[in-house]
Amino acid sequence: MAPEQWLDLSTGINPHGYPLPMPPADVWARLPEPDDGLEAAAARYYGCKGLLPLAGSQAAIQLLPQLRPAAARVGLLAPSYNEHARAWRMAGHRVEALPALGDAAPAAIEARLPQLDVLVLVNPNNPTGLRVTVETLLRWHRGLAARGGWLVVDEAFMDTSPRHSLLAADPGTDLGPGLLVLRSLGKFFGLAGARVGFLAAEPALRAALAERLGPWALSGPARWAATRALEDRAWQEQTRANLTAAGARLEELLRRYGIATEGGTALFRWGRRDDAVAVQDALARQAILVRRFDDPASLRFGLPGDEAQWHRLEQGLEAL
Known part of the structure; x- marks a missing residue:
């Protein structure tokens, strides 16, 4: 089946992305310039002046482990975005899995802090949706930084709830030693x-x-596009409202057909299912792609992009 025939709900990406105009021709003809306004736009959007532009946060995920001495003890949520654990292991560090679901998870993470050199969190977590409060994160950072440790917080899914960002805790300032935030x-x-x-x-x-x-x-061109997206406050506010409503709609639809979600964000919903393999296969036979996790057995559903896709997902769930 051709890729365009699939309903791909396996990602947590906004199906109605920022509507970029065509870049001017001279953007393609010049080398990127550091004074083109990107850093200033990012500082205003995130409320933080100390920002390094990257070719996606993946660039930092791959390189940050190389800036720590080898064999550091690194705590990471499980399940979570797998690239974090892979990068730290490849750089020779010792990775320890930490709980990523349930009200008791933050207390369990905090109990392990004295044994860690680095704590890496996706906040809110992908896929479980676990969110750790700013106050708790700052307390953890103080404990780690006091002995030269790092707290690395990946806020890839924080844009729908920016008030919960670490960057909003003390806007307009650089972060302290040992505190790193990815956006x-x-x-x-x-x-x-x-x-x-x-x-x-x-x-x-x-x-x-x-x-x-x-x-x-x-x-x-990437710098030009990012600057315009970061500066468009009207689009951002409307999109937050739209995504929040869509996330609630997705949760209700899944619940109606027997898939009780335990976590997620406005961009996806996640829930454990003992028959996750069978559900994923059944949907795939209808050309609907969802993400499966093995430990624990669970499924993540992204947002449909239009009414036809919502209807198609409902039909797929009804046929389970």
Whole structure:
């Protein structure tokens, strides 16, 4: 079956991404320029002046483990975005799985902090939706930083609820030593193909990562596109409202057909199912693609993009 015939709900990307106009021709003809307004637009949007533009947050995910001495003890949520654990293991660090679901998860994570050199969290977590409060994160950061440790917080799904961001805790300032926050335009803005992200961190760490990235980490067209998306406050506010409503609709639809979701964000819903393999296969036979996790057995559903897709998902669920 051709790719365009599938209903792909396997990602957590906004199906109605930012409507970019055509870039002007000179953006393609010049090398990227650091004074083109991107950093200023990002500082206003995120409320943080210490930001390093990246070719997606994946660039930082891959390189940050190389800036720590080998064999660090690194705690990561499980299940979560797999690239974090892979990057830390490849750099020779010892990775420990931490709970990512339930009201008791933050207390269990905190109990492990004295044994960790680095704590890496996706907040809210993908796929479980676990959200750790700013107050708790700042307390954890103080404990880690006191002994030279890091708290790395990946806020890829934070744009629908920016008041919960660590960057909103003390707007307009640099982050303290040992506190690192990743942001991305891929999910909320629907611009995954542009490969634009940011690292907020202390100046010395940003400089060390920038040196490894080298010049022109972002293309000129990507910088141009990101600047316009970050500056469009009217679109952002309307999109937050639209996504919140769509997420609630998805949760209700899944519940109606026997899939009780336990977590998620405005962009996806997640729930455990002992028969997750069978459900995924049954939907795939109807050309509906959803994401399956094995430990625990569970499924993640992204948002349909229009009424025809909503109807198609409902028909698929009804046939289970």
